[in-house]
Amino acid sequence: MAVDSRFYEHLGPVSLSEIVTLTGASYSGNGVVQIMDVAASRSAGRGEVCYYEGTKPPAPGDINPEASACFVTQKFADALPESVAALIVALPRYAHYIASRSLVRYRNWSEQAGQTEPTNVHESAKVSPGAVIGAGAAIGDRTIIGPNAVIGPGVQIGRDCEIGANASIQSALIGNYVKVYSGARIGESGFGVMPGPDGATDAPQFGRVILQDHVTVGSNSCVDRGAFDDTIIGEHTKIDNLCQIAHNVVVGRNVLMASFAGISGTVTIGDGVMLGGRVGIADHVQVGDGAQIAASAGVFREIPAGETWGGTPAKPLRQWMKEIAWINRQVESGKKK
Amino acid sequence: MAVDSRFYEHLGPVSLSEIVTLTGASYSGNGVVQIMDVAASRSAGRGEVCYYEGTKPPAPGDINPEASACFVTQKFADALPESVAALIVALPRYAHYIASRSLVRYRNWSEQAGQTEPTNVHESAKVSPGAVIGAGAAIGDRTIIGPNAVIGPGVQIGRDCEIGANASIQSALIGNYVKVYSGARIGESGFGVMPGPDGATDAPQFGRVILQDHVTVGSNSCVDRGAFDDTIIGEHTKIDNLCQIAHNVVVGRNVLMASFAGISGTVTIGDGVMLGGRVGIADHVQVGDGAQIAASAGVFREIPAGETWGGTPAKPLRQWMKEIAWINRQVESGKKK
Amino acid sequence: MAVDSRFYEHLGPVSLSEIVTLTGASYSGNGVVQIMDVAASRSAGRGEVCYYEGTKPPAPGDINPEASACFVTQKFADALPESVAALIVALPRYAHYIASRSLVRYRNWSEQAGQTEPTNVHESAKVSPGAVIGAGAAIGDRTIIGPNAVIGPGVQIGRDCEIGANASIQSALIGNYVKVYSGARIGESGFGVMPGPDGATDAPQFGRVILQDHVTVGSNSCVDRGAFDDTIIGEHTKIDNLCQIAHNVVVGRNVLMASFAGISGTVTIGDGVMLGGRVGIADHVQVGDGAQIAASAGVFREIPAGETWGGTPAKPLRQWMKEIAWINRQVESGKKK
Known part of the structure; x- marks a missing residue:
């Protein structure tokens, strides 16, 4: 490709x-x-x-x-x-x-320093003061770009979107009715480190981010672009503040992700999944449709569709709860002796 | 209201x-x-x-x-x-x-695109280059607005405040001697998701944020505005970097909150509470005055005033420590047999 | 000093x-x-x-x-x-x-409002639209400053660096080949709280941040300046998105830090250390050269060089795994009875 x-x-x-x-x-x-x-x-x-x-x-x-x-x-x-x-x-x-x-x-930010090409901003769109629009970017009907936001070269944004203050977007294709709240970072280089001759070296990231219709990304959250492929967030998926979505992640539709979610590289999340706050998912893990993951869980292996998991390392919620109760009983009963 | x-x-x-x-x-x-x-x-x-x-x-x-x-x-x-x-x-x-x-x-950012009303900035205040001040905003004596910060329409900021570079503030009333460090997001829409006819839909957020005198909010932290009511941070409360305070949270005075605190919607935190790093608190939970919560705790139920808790799910710290020691002893003794 | x-x-x-x-x-x-x-x-x-x-x-x-x-x-x-x-x-x-x-x-942001001194930007460097460069800052050959980024007064940036969109840097000395991705905050005041006569008060932070050659700091990550001394990140160290490095931390060379790392004040991390996602390290802790820390760990005491630890509170990984397996067996066998 x-x-x-x-x-x-x-x-x-x-x-x-x-x-x-x-x-x-x-x-x-x-x-x-x-x-x-x-x-x-x-x-x-x-x-x-x-x-x-x-x-x-x-x-x-x-x-x-x-x-x-x-x-x-x-x-x-x-x-x-x-x-x-x-x-x-x-x-x-x-x-x-x-x-x-x-x-x-x-085509990084430097491209914008000497920007001469007209960009394709629809006449009904509103670009707030201080916003910077890169060469070749397109912005659809009624979309609002917040003050001091940065839209990188070539980025395509659909209609009826809201991009918050100080947000930045690069290497991304964005659908309609998408909201990217203040300070969110869409399309930055992901964390790909390779050995180089002198030490750890950043692996270049050639992919894109695709945010489908009705996606919302919370304040100061990050969605990295793919390494070669795309990082994709499905329709109606809602991401809270301060979440991290790494390169090549594919998130389904109607997923709810509370704050501090950390989705590592190449994770796949099915439709309708619900993540409590501060859920971490290790790289390459798959989470099935409709799964629910309790707050604070650290997920290191596949979660089958429809199951509810919790704990670190995560396991079925009932099992985790049972272990917690058992430990509590052992220590309590030991105290009484 | x-x-x-x-x-x-x-x-x-x-x-x-x-x-x-x-x-x-x-x-x-x-x-x-x-x-x-x-x-x-x-x-x-x-x-x-x-x-x-x-x-x-x-x-x-x-x-x-x-x-x-x-x-x-x-x-x-x-x-x-x-x-x-x-x-x-x-x-x-x-x-x-x-x-x-x-x-x-x-009155979102778009209001600022055609801004004509004079804003009420005190002559001793300093607005740095690139900062954008919305219509109807007021900024008090000696307050400093950092470069490329964004102050939304109608926001009221008192005197002797410092707003950092690239920070953004909207729907907020801010007292005196308040510091909002670089990249912090005050007053964005919170994470309120409701079922809509086509899938998950953002519930509108009509409330405000109130930061009382001497509050400090760290870099890249987020304080969401209330759904209908206000999100309130009490006097002298100090919030570290990368914290998340959700809608309708009420935090008391002199609270210390280390980084990665995640305070879910409608949580109430009393005066003088201390949170170690990475403490998560589930929605609607109440934390009593003077409570202390150890780093990494995940709090799912009420913490009485003056108690010290830790662990996930959180419990009194002594109990958590006892359980950790007990497990350690069991496994160690098993090894020796 | x-x-x-x-x-x-x-x-x-x-x-x-x-x-x-x-x-x-x-x-x-x-x-x-x-x-x-x-x-x-x-x-x-x-x-x-x-x-x-x-x-x-x-x-x-x-x-x-x-x-x-x-x-x-x-x-x-x-x-x-x-x-x-x-x-x-x-x-x-x-x-x-x-x-x-x-x-x-x-010399905070206010210095820039009346900026008159010419800054020392190399002719081959590119300063993108909306970027603000403070008085006395210096920017080396071929370095790119992204749109709406803020470089504070006196900041020194070497050659071949990339500073992302909406990033901000203050009180910092930055080497060559350094990347600071979008929205990262370098050199802000750390979380130093002291008792004052009226309540909790921010302790002033007089130190600096030093990013050595080939360091990369991810999107929306924060590196606070030292209280009196410096916060130092060693050569080729790579920091993912949404990480927090507190004041006076010293990180060695070739350290890899996945997202949501939380490094508390005055922590020392040796060369070649690897941190999984969401690792927290309590203040003043030392981590030896080549140590590895599993995702989600909460580290409260020293980790010797070369060891692999995990869990909260963190312990040697084998021990943690053994404890997890033992609890699982106890509860499983209890179920069968």
Whole structure:
């Protein structure tokens, strides 16, 4: 899947041999292949370069045979599909990042400093004093942008939305009737850290945020953009203040999320789920439709649809309550003896 | 209690028969009654419309007999005071919201886009570059408004206050010597979600925030305005960074609240209470004067005055400590066998 | 250690007898001594005034004999080094605060309202629309300041940094390749509360924040400045969204901190430490190099280097897991009986 050109400027093409030079990769194949874009290994296509950094050999599907090239360690170089050029390096994700800098450039805030393109703001929309609208952004009918809010380059906002004071939005597609309250941060880089040659290094984040119709995001909450794919919040989902939604999270419809929810990377939450305050969910966990999670729970594994869980580590609520009562009885009865 | 006209423009009067038409309510009484305002059912007066959405019949006092009209389900229509016109609908709170849109309009940020009224800023106050001051706001002697802060329409701020960079304040009355640090959000809509015909819907929030003298609110903390009543923070109360105070919370004087405090809707906290970091308190809970709550506690029921509690669910600290020690001993002794 | 004049304007000298008058201190020595600055008692030098508010008599080293004067209660007045003038008061820290107001003035946001000095922004740096740069701030090569960000007076930012939209930075020295994402708050006053004559009072915070090279601070996270010393984040340390780093915290290199980390005052964290989501660490705790702390842990005591801990209160992870499994077995087996 190509990177969205509304948010990333494509700088290429760059030949494979240039990429080999830039990254110091070991490669002996055809260097004239032209690379246009970066991608994740599962969805990379022709003209796209990806990376593989698993601890086991790639399984079928892990690397799309359509990919033009893939950074990989020596250990797994032979396990790539034959159609994919293996670029052998010590730090595949880091090499991919180095390559990405010559292929795509994030249209970040600097783009706005010299902003000349007219933006597409509907005449019935209201842009408050101090709000900054990036090049190529579009704002629909009757939408209100609060004072000192920042709408990044290329962001698309539908109609009848309300964006609060001092909120900021980037790399995002926003539906109709969406509310983003004051100070919320939509589309910032997520927390992706990779080893680099000198220490911990931020992995670039090429994806987007999609807020569907009637979503509300509370004050000072954060919804990070995806690493390659999208972070998606479904229709009518309501998010309280000071919540954190990490990259690649997919939240269903009519989900209620009380404050301090912490949804780690690549979590999937079904429709109609209810989260009490301060619920944390570990990365890659799936929560089934209609599940309910009690306040303060720390969820480390899948919650089946319709169940109610609580505690840390979370378990079915009845079981947690029973354990609490049992401990209480043991200690009380010990006291009496 | 009427909605504060500094924050809400009154659009009415609207006749009861018009409201019946707008909401599709079933009503057979006198439609010429004029409605001026929305209100909560306990405090609604003449010319005000309220709603009742309990699961049991309303008790005495739940619905003020002075109210002109009340949205209610068929089931409890006969339980209203005789003096109150019963507007029968399937979703009372939602119907009340629909009615509210023709009665009051939030003076939100859009008001500032065309701001022409002079605001009342004392000559000794300092408004930093980029700060936006809404129509009708007042700012007292020597108060400093930080750069890119946003003061909403009608907000009243006393003297010798400091409002930090990028902070935003709306629907709020603020005393003297108050500090609101950078990025704090005062007076945003709280997390009130009601069922609507198409899914979860935001319940409108008509109340205010009151910060009394010498209150300090930390960076990126949030204090939501009340649903109908006020959210109140008492004198000399000090709130750390990244805390969440929900709608209708009442906090006493000299309360110390370390970071990540999460105070749910309609909680009452007495004078001199001390909260360690990351304390969560469930909605409607009361915490007595002088209580102390250990860091990380999750409080689900009342804490009597002067007691010290901890754990999740919270209990008296000694009991929690005893349970922790007991479990530790059991597992340790098991290991030795 | 003197207060950094880039962030605090020195207003003195003020004679000791003037300070005695301002604070109502009891003092019978030489009042003509000139005081220039405030300081912490351990590092106060000639011409500096400090305070001592311990519950035990000061130990050797607690009060630098070089200090010119020290506010102290009657009880410990005789325990000061003989070379230090004892200013006897009921509330030493509060008296020190009163004295500080005639000695130093925070160059806060108000300084920017009348900003006339040219700031030192490198020609290759990009300052986005709406960003406010304080007097005396310096911004290095190719650094990008996002829209509506606020850079306070005297702040030094190196090269190749990215400061996000609506972020604010004050009292801080920032290295190269540093990223501060949207809405982050660097250098605000920390949560220091002292008793004052009328109730809880904010203790002034005279220190700084130092972000070393390659540090990343996530969206809406907060790093408070030190009380007297500095809050320091080491090279390549990566901090996720919505984290709180309190005053005087020292974080090592290559530390990874997932969202909702809460690091209380004066905590020390070694190199290469990894914190899961929502880890809280109580004040003054030390975490050794390479330690790992599981998500949701509440840490109340020292964690030795290289260990993995979890739970609340935190303990070695294996022990916590064992306790969880044991409780589960007890309650399960009880069910079967």
